[in-house]
Amino acid sequence: MKQRLAAIGTVEALPHRVAAFLSREIESGDLNPGSLLPTEQQLSEKFGVSRNVVREAIAQLRADGMVEARQGIGSFVLAPEQRAAIRIDRETLKEGQNMERLFELRCILEAESAALAAERREQEHLDAIKGALDRMSGEERWEDGSIDADLLFHREIARATGNSYIHTFISFVCEQIRRSIYYARQTNPLHDLVEVNVGEHVRIYEALVAGDPAAAEAAMRAHIIGAANRVGVKLPSARGERTGGGK
């Protein structure tokens, strides 16, 4: 029986579609951990693709630690706790794109990170952050450029925490927001969504220079709430004021 691979939305390459299909079958429990995948031959017949495509698909699953291939036997489905790696991809976050919640998550991550960065920043980090700040307020203030500088500013602060995971997560969330904004601007180009408030950034930078964690956290929280408001997202500020305003 030849299975039909649905191409939802964008046209993806065949290996990706096969991998997604198998991945869903594993996640949904149709393929129990410990069981064997069908052979590459069977899969290639089932999906009507070449064995090459099947192999690339399985390579993806293996990279994600979902299966383990053993030469001469087959590919075993691994239990979640046996997997060597886990991942979050954009597609996971696409579902229920909710700007308000995304900003909320960003606020949590960045506010605390700003405090950490204030404690740990070296001169090198301050220079990099200042560089981004200058680009933001400088002449090259055309739309996309200032957004890039804005994101760079935040990424550099995340980097100053010395924690690469924080850097990765914040970069990921910021990029997600940037894409959402970009998309919103295409559907509603009249609304100028790219306004960047330089003053708020300056206050964050000064707190970092001063090495004042509480001030950095408060400034960052105020900035993100402000940024959310500027793109039309009302962030419940109760938590922001409670935690950031105190001290």
Next chain:
Amino acid sequence: MKQRLAAIGTVEALPHRVAAFLSREIESGDLNPGSLLPTEQQLSEKFGVSRNVVREAIAQLRADGMVEARQGIGSFVLAPEQRAAIRIDRETLKEGQNMERLFELRCILEAESAALAAERREQEHLDAIKGALDRMSGEERWEDGSIDADLLFHREIARATGNSYIHTFISFVCEQIRRSIYYARQTNPLHDLVEVNVGEHVRIYEALVAGDPAAAEAAMRAHIIGAANRVGVKLPSARGERTGGGK
């Protein structure tokens, strides 16, 4: 020129070795973001492997969001902030400080989430959290069961925030830590790493029931610092005390 691919330790499949090589070249900056990878033909000659192997290697890099292949042109190296996925594998965590950094990230996420959950939790959430708590302290307290219940407890709190992004991220981090512990126990089974402190969990639960955000945040922060210590990770507690102890 034919490149020699080192097989360090275990014998890995060729695609994995090629992928690891390219991955290192990208991470180290030898291949700048935006630049093109050598063609599959060139790579296959360089490494002395077939184009098929090269393709599987690139498929892995693509799944990790490190490169983007465009038919008719080539494969572009993506900047970290452009990557479509966050991926953490166990090998990374074996390197010294990474576990500490992961706990630090977890602390940031979960502490604030606990505060949010204290404000927003419905009765349904409290019931689910209580259920996990009971499983943790109940008779079915064999090792893995109590770890599962522990993670469930944290996921349910994340769910009570009503923010699916927070839920996704916390699940991700918790799962990663769980696997590291699982792995560590295999290599050193004598050391009992699965000790779960029920008292700390009870205090968090009580703060949630009381609807007290500050108390929930403090209790969560104390718990995660404690959990880190119990697996031998010393978390810099300065931030923890500063933010969590106050009020």
Next chain:
DNA sequence: GTTATACATATCATCCTACAACCTGAATTG
């Protein structure tokens, strides 16, 4: 009857060639 060896089979791993789909830039043509 039990054990040990050899063999056939199944499966993944790798290689090879060929062609299709697609992009780019240069040559051709109007």
Next chain:
DNA sequence: CAATTCAGGTTGTAGGATGATATGTATAAC
């Protein structure tokens, strides 16, 4: 000069061939 066509390069897919490895079976030896 502009538009079209064409040629070359690159990734995507197909299909077959061979090597490496695990498994079960049949045969032979004890």
